[in-house]
Amino acid sequence: MKMKDFLAGVLTGVAAGVVVNEAVDRISQNVAADSVLNTIKDAFKKEGPIDGSWIVMKTEPYTNNVITMDVYKGGISRIVNGELEQYEFTADAKTGTVVELTKN
Known part of the structure; x- marks a missing residue:
């Protein structure tokens, strides 16, 4: 596996985590x-x-x-x-x- 592909996967995972976290925060806020x-x-x-x-x-x-x-x-x-x-x-x-x- 190339380092470029690995970093792209890590960045995609981090971005998805941030989006999911923001969505959960909006749903749970009063x-x-x-x-x-x-x-x-x-x-x-x-x-x-x-x-x-x-x-x-x-x-x-x-x-x-x-x-x-x-x-x-x-x-x-x-x-x-x-x-x-x-x-x-x-x-x-x-x-x-x-x-x-x-x-x-």
């Missing part, structure tokens, strides 16, 4: 909690102003029947017709998708 909260706030603002909001920055496990995922929990409050409305949400940490929304 969306930032601030980003999730801002997206949810923007959705609520389409229906009117909000009074306050919060989110827990640390993920926690959540099970919905068979599916288990890491989630962020948070809340939104707003005044509608002089009455305080409060909502609590649970959002998938990987995608930011709201998986549960309850009005208190």
